[in-house]
Amino acid sequence: MKIRLAGHAGFCMGVRKALELVLKEAEKGERIYTYGPIIHNPQVLQLLEGKGIGVLKEDESSPRGTVVIRAHGAAPEVFAELEEKGLRVVDGTCPKVRLVQRLVNKNVSMGRDVVILGEPQHPEVIGLVGHGKGRPFVIQGPEEIQKLPPLKEPIFLAQTTQERDRFLKTREALEKLYPGLKTYDTICSATKERxxxxxxxxxxxxxxxxxxxxxxxxxxxxxxxxxxxxxxxxxxxxxxxxxxxxxxxxxxxxxxxxxxxxxxxxxxxxxxxxxxxxxxxxxxIRTVRHLLRFVFFTGILSSLALFSLAMGIMGLQGDNRYLRFPATSALLFLSLIIIARYVDKESMNYNDPSMYGFLMRFRRVVLVMGVSSFVLGTWLAHKYLGVWELVLSLLMALAVMGYSFQKSFGLSKIFSFPGLRTLGEAFIFMFLSGPFLHRNSWIQDPFSQLFPTLLCATFAITKSLFQDILRFQGDLLMGERSLSVTFDTERLLRWTFVISGLQMIITVGLILTGNIYGFPLLLASFAFLFCLLGYKLKLILIGSRLEMLAELSFVLIIYTLWLQDWFLNKISWTW
Ligand code: SF4
Missing domain, CATH: 3.40.1010.20 (4-hydroxy-3-methylbut-2-enyl diphosphate reductase, catalytic domain)
Incomplete structure (x- = not known):
């Protein structure tokens, strides 16, 4: 069965902005009300209630705090009434709806008759009529035109989410009666495209x-x-x-x-x-699917991605293929991911409920896996890399624990820097896949480490940014100050494309200067770019599948490197 997901499915700009506004207001610690449900989803409303955000009831006795007007907007009298009740009113009206409100108000003030195509009981339409001082006429289609009284210099517009065909048919019918009819196509572009x-x-x-x-x-x-x-x-x-x-x-x-x-x-x-x-x-097929889900949900795929990148970077530097070094980094990374995933499980519940369900079901197994990989990773770090690496492993674990349990440790202020989670994840991924394994080279010839480290950084940051984009909605609801919440997903996606481009330029540069071991990295860059484009053009279904594909693109490095070594028969792989 083929599944095709619409590119314009889900939150529109107006709903998203209103939700962001409500959550921002909630951070101030006051009781927050919304004027009507902010979105039509009982699960979200329940979550918001837990954050002190409730829907203002008509019979609410002496409400105190702030009320946010949702994206639909409201009539001016509503603002006045709410203020009279002693509430602070914050306007979350969608900018596009606000434009229509102004249009209605201006034309009514000029003495024109305004005809609105819409549902009379819809909050947006009630708000528009209010902005027209109660004078606009609301019709639901061409069949209701006969009900209208004779109109003076009529103008015709629509509720922003009206069906386009209905709008065109109604306009046509009205134009027959009023040839000079002025029409404003106020159907929102997001609605049209959808x-x-x-x-x-x-x-x-x-x-x-x-x-x-x-x-x-x-x-x-x-x-x-x-x-x-x-x-x-x-x-x-x-x-x-x-x-x-x-x-x-x-x-x-x-x-x-x-x-x-x-x-x-x-x-x-x-x-x-x-x-x-x-x-x-x-x-x-079923077994492969379950296996992939298992390695992805547990974080094994992420640590395999790191293992693969670390091997690729070693390959680039002409080192022998010692598996023990990347394996050390991968084990440490796996333990850190498991800690982070458990602590972040609430937002995961909103971003990917199936991953949440899996982690809750196999909680014990995954926690044992996390502890074992940490013990094994630190032991390997001490045995094969040295005391410094052991200390660094412990410090990284402490930092992740501190971040993850910031509320319990009273460290929220230290960790409240926007985007810290994304940047921290990227830093750890970059550090473990490169500099952590090459301390001696850094001491002896730091210049030789610049390009490999830069490449590690580009891979790590693009991976983290992309994850951040995919987790946007859960982070937003949970009040996580991730980069996508702070800067919006579109901008973040542009940055990810730019950094991916930079990564390709560096890799191609290395290949052109004779380093053939840049090929595996270049292939991974292309595969990752494919995921980004898939997301941008909505060609790949959303959710963990996309994140999984992005991580699989890293795994391509080790496969191609092995193939290349096997073909050239020059370097052997060893523990
Ligand atoms: S006008 Fe468009 S963007 Fe604004 S709330 Fe309505 S559908 Fe969403």
Whole structure:
């Protein structure tokens, strides 16, 4: 069964900004209310409630604190009423909705009649009518035009999430009555793209799943759009609503989601489809899939990625292929990942529920693995590298523990620097795969270590940045000050592309100067770039699969290096 995920599925800019605003306000320690649910997802609302963020109830007696107006916006009277109640009002209205509010207000003030295509009870429409001093007319389609009184210099616009076809048909019908009709296409570009894409996908697949809350108007319209092209379309709020009987004789499934659907709900739906698909898979494919999930969820794949990079860097420097050195680094790294994953499990629950479920289920096994790899790693560091490396291993473990248990140790202030987790992870990955294993070379000829270390740094930072981008939504909800939360994912993705480009330039430069051992690294760079492009163009399904592929691209280094050595038959591999 082929699965096609819409590129524009999930949070839109407006919802995301409003959510960021609410979480930022919550950091101030006051009771925070939202004027209506900020997104239509009970799980998120529960989590927000745990952070002191609740939905303001109409009958709330003497509320105190701050109220955030959500992306839909609200009428000016609402702002005044809330302030009268003694609440501090923070405006989280989406900038695009705010533009429409101004447009309505301006035209009403000029004495024109404003006709809005929208749902009369939708909060955004109620807000727009309020900005038009209660004078705009709301219709739901061309069939309601007859209800309108004679209009004076009418202008026509739409609720930002309206269906485009309906907008065009209504405009056409209105223009027949009012040839001089002034129209503003106020349907948000995110909505247009989402609907266009849903249409296109629905045409090409056997079945469409629209993921999103039943209260969400834009999800309902997305379903209408999909149904218009493919009657075999269903709306699901959660993965639990998917009925396996829908998929009999279905060869391709398209997935799209409303503007307020969190990523992890889409991931859950994807996992559910995978489960259904597994029933038809061969034993071999199922085993490979389980094995890959095991090595990825436990962190073995990450440490294998480090092992591979460390071997690649050793290869670049013409060293013999001693496996014991990268193995030491990989074991230490594995133990550090396991600590970090357990401590970070809450945000993981939102980013990748299947990884969370796995770690909770096999908690003991993975913890034993973490402790054993740390003991073995430090022992190897002492035996093969020296006392300094042993001390450094202990210091790294202490730093990770300090960061992971910052709240319990009262160290939150020290570790509150934005992006510290990403940069720290990148630093440890870089350090363990390069400088940690080459102390003597650093002392004897530091210049010779510059390019290899720079390469390690580019690999480590791109890997961490990409992970950070993929974990954005969970981090945002958990209040983690990661780089993606601080700088936004688009900017971070651009940086990742730039650093990957730099990495390729260095590798090509090394190859051109005669170092053929740059090839394995170059191949890994290309594979990683493929993952980045896959993410950017939404060609690869989101979630842990993408992170897994990114880590697998590192593993290519060791495979290619081994192949190269075997072919040239010059350097032998030894423990
Ligand atoms: S759908 Fe568009 S207008 Fe509505 S909140 Fe999202 S970005 Fe803003």
């Amino acid at each position: 609907q266009e894409e849903a249409k296109e996908i629905a045409r090409k697949v056997d079945l469409v799943l629209v993921v999103g809350g039943r209260e969400s108007g834009n999800t309902k319209r997305l379903l209408d759009v999909a149904k218009g092209e493919n009657p075999n379309s269903y709306q699901v709020e959660t993965d639990g609503e998917i009925d396996p009987s829908w998929f009999v004789n279905v060869k391709s499934v398209g997935i799209t989601a409303g503007a307020s659907t969190p990523n992890w709900m889409i991931i859950r739906v994807l996992r559910r489809l995978e489960e259904i698909q597994q029933r038809y898979e061969s034993f071999f």
